[in-house]
Amino acid sequence: MTNQPQPMDADWLVVHPNPKVPDFVLPAGSVDAHCHVFGPSAQFPYAPERKYTPGDQGKDKLFALRDHLGFARNVIVQATCHGKDNRAVMDACRTAGDLARGIASVGADITRAELAEMHEAGIRGVRFNFVKRLVDATPPEVFLGIADKIQEFGWSTVVYFEAADLERLVPFLNTLPGIIVVDHMGRPDVRKGVDHPDFQRFIDLMANNARIWSKVTCPERLTVAGPPYDDVIPFAQAIVEAFPDRVLWGTDWPHPNLKSHMPDDGALVDFIPKIARTPEQQRKLLVDNPMRLYWAQ
Ligand code: 0GY
Numbered sequence: 001m002t003n004q005p006q007p008m009d010a011d012w013l014v015v016h017p018n019p020k021v022p023d024f025v026l027p028a029g030s031v032d033a034h035c036h037v038f039g040p041s042a043q044f045p046y047a048p049e050r051k052y053t054p055g056d057q058g059k060d061k062l063f064a065l066r067d068h069l070g071f072a073r074n075v076i077v078q079a080t081c082h083g084k085d086n087r088a089v090m091d092a093c094r095t096a097g098d099l100a101r102g103i104a105s106v107g108a109d110i111t112r113a114e115l116a117e118m119h120e121a122g123i124r125g126v127r128f129n130f131v132k133r134l135v136d137a138t139p140p141e142v143f144l145g146i147a148d149k150i151q152e153f154g155w156s157t158v159v160y161f162e163a164a165d166l167e168r169l170v171p172f173l174n175t176l177p178g179i180i181v182v183d184h185m186g187r188p189d190v191r192k193g194v195d196h197p198d199f200q201r202f203i204d205l206m207a208n209n210a211r212i213w214s215k216v217t218c219p220e221r222l223t224v225a226g227p228p229y230d231d232v233i234p235f236a237q238a239i240v241e242a243f244p245d246r247v248l249w250g251t252d253w254p255h256p257n258l259k260s261h262m263p264d265d266g267a268l269v270d271f272i273p274k275i276a277r278t279p280e281q282q283r284k285l286l287v288d289n290p291m292r293l294y295w296a297q
Contacts, residue, residue: 012054013262015254019068020266024273026070027283031290033075034183034217034250037062037092038082044091047083051134054081057254059092065253066099069269075248075294077103077158078127079256080134086118093122101294103127103158108142110149119153124294125181126150130161130169134257140172147176154297156180156213162187163198170205179211179293181248184218185239190231191224194238206243213246213293214239216285219271220255220263227263229271236275244284248293249276 039046039056046053066074074096076089082105089102103125104118115123128143129135147157156179161169163186173180186202193199206212216236219229240247249272251265276282 012052013255013258014055015057016262016264019065019264022069022266022269024270026269026272027279027287029072029291030070030286031073031075031248031294032066032069032071032250032253033248033290033294034077034215035062035074035253036077036079036256037088038079038254038256039088044082044085044088046081047085049083049136050081052081052257054079054254054256058088059095062092062253063096063099065251065265069251069265072099073290073295074100075103075124075250075290076100078105080105080129081256086123090118090121090123096122098295105129106146108145110146112149115150115153119155119297123155124153124297125156125158127158127160130159130165134160143172144175147178151177156293158183160184163189163202166198166201166205170201173205173212174209176211179213180209181213181215181293183215184221185214185216185235187222188235190222190235194234199235199238203238203242206239206246210246213248213289214243215248215250216240216275217248217250218252220261220268221252221258226261227267233271233274237277240276240281240285244276244281245289247276247285248290249285 038054040058076092078089084105086104093100093102102123104123105127158181160183188199219232222232223229225231276285
């Protein structure tokens with residue numbers, strides 16, 4: 001296999017065929033708290049409204065990667081290519097049992113019975129996406145209505161936006177009930193540096209609202225320099241050091257919609273000790289925090 005786009009569909013890169021065994025030995029019970037499943041499309045078709053088409057990467061491959069890298073558990077996040085049809089994530093969660101939890105995407109019309117069925121399958125949160133290249137816009141009121149509905153299940157929200165949108169979104173984020181997990185540190189522009197007002201706005205947001213958590217994920221998306229992603233280290237390190245009890249980490253496998261290069265997932269694991277430098281920070285990031293957030297209900 002190569003990392004080249006496939007001739008039948010130039011929209012996606014092939015996942016790394018043989019990721020290294022990480023040099024960093026993950027703490028026992030570590031959680032890959034941001035990963036996805038794609039299809040397989042014959043069983044779980046991609047959404048007609050999707051903005052990209054991935055190659056199939058189903059639950060069996062995800063669980064094999066989990067074991068290969070040394071993780072114990074997964075939090076499987078609904079990818080936008082599956083729209084609001086959460087069957088692939090629910091199926092993967094049911095297969096994994098206690099070893100996986102899921103994050104769904106739902107619409108304003110979601111019913112209590114549907115949420116209860118999702119909870120039974122292992123869903124523990126919903127994702128609100130503001131990234132324009134991935135989804136059509138949803139009014140914040142719709143997300144607030146959904147956030148209210150999930151409270152009785154003890155779920156949290158995952159919010160995905162880009163740094164340029166944060167200023168506009170601060171009032172919305174502060175209105176959301178429950179715990180709010182921001183994907184990929186709010187996608188800072190790493191060329192601007194940690195002291196830039198854009199990144200400091202994100203740090204202030206977390207400092208001022210103790211319900212806001214961050215995934216310190218996706219150096220491969222945020223980097224300008226490329227592997228080994230040294231330009232992303234100061235951003236993730238700053239968040240881990242300031243908010244060690246409110247950070248999560250994940251591989252983002254199978255790396256949806258990544259256009260530049262496919263990372264080696266083992267090398268991504270080796271990035272962890274660069275951003276969480278003490279065993280205590282590593283245990284919180286990889287075990288204590290995700291278990292408290294997703295396995296307590
Ligand atoms: C990510 C990042 C992206 C895509 C998705 O659900 C998705 O399609 O999440 C992206 O394109 O930035 O979090 O995996």
